[in-house]
């Protein structure tokens with residue numbers, strides 16, 4: 472048996488989410504053509520966007536020397552200089568942000584950006600102190616949960632839950648509970664949030680930005696779904712960026728997850744630290760996504776595509792999914808879903824359901840419907856007894872209409888059965 476280091480023990484021994492993803496993967500592989508995969512984070516396949524990628528790849532092949540430049544070279548660790556220059560220019564010119572290439576760093580996806588940022592800012596310090604990342608509101612992105620190479624480093628807070636009408640709700644940051652103590656080294660939110668589709672309001676963001684500044688810690692904003700691209704953002708709210716923000720973007724949800732491209736916009740010192748980490752961990756980043764995207768960023772076409780193709784595609788998917796929920800769930804059932812303000816998911820809450828979300832997941836899997844039980848998204852809390860964390864599921868609505876419709880119909884049937892058994 473391998474004698475793992477502490478780092479190895481934390482990262483090599485599997486995790487709850489790995490088990491679940493493995494289970495989902497096997498169920499999908501062995502479940503036959505009827506399997507309804509509403510469990511992944513896979514973006515939808517958008518024909519217009521795929522046509523753009525094909526066109527861009529063809530242009531790279533047709534331009535003498537372009538393919539060789541992309542495939543046959545290492546870029547500097549910070550990212551492709553031409554791409555960085557276009558990104559900085561776009562944010563300066565179109566959004567008035569005071570940034571240069573020195574504020575940017577490319578990573579192998581947003582996922583790696585978080586691994587770098589969290590572990591650089593939190594964990595054990597030279598003088599023995601331990602620092603944590605404050606999550607003002609959970610449920611929060613499951614992909615953060617196991618990223619620490621040392622001891623657990625999240626301090627999370629329960630949200631306030633505002634019930635809206637008979638069947639919806641919205642999470643709010645509980646500012647009365649939040650405490651930015653000495654042990655906090657950064658505040659982090661995803662906006663829109665995976666899993667809930669919540670978009671923290673402008674007011675909540677302004678308060679968090681103020682709290683972060685007053686306490687001398689950065690505010691990390693995970694913009695994987697946000698504006699200006701991919702702009703899977705339906706709420707009436709604005710993006711936030713200032714000189715105390717670390718903002719992460721990604722090319723995944725606009726349609727290029729296979730290129731593994733994350734973009735970090737941060738104070739110069741932090742951007743430079745990320746480039747240093749990239750050099751050690753990766754040498755250089757994958758440059759295919761950057762090459763495909765560079766002219767679209769330079770011309771601003773990426774903004775047009777996000778607004779006119781990507782956002783409407785997902786907005787329509789979200790509305791359809793909500794329509795099917797209303798159609799298939801009995802009005803008398805105490806079901807609710809979070810207001811859908813962005814991202815790719817409906818986050819459903821079954822208050823006082825007699826079975827746990829994990830049991831519901833198993834029953835749905837037996838009927839070839841795959842969802843994610845919500846308990847995994849409530850890490851860093853400490854309070855295992857809070858019922859709400861066992862009463863939610865995440866339903867991805869990016870698949871084809873038939874799959875999502877049938878999936879929601881079966882979820883409604885199983886939830887109905889679970890309540891009737893009481």
Ligand code: PLP
Pocket residue numbers: 512579580581582583612614661664665693695720721722723728732733
């Ligand atoms: N952040 C959030 C909120 C996500 O949902 C995801 C992926 O699902 C990521 C970050 C990481 O995405 P990627 O590494 O593909 O950029």
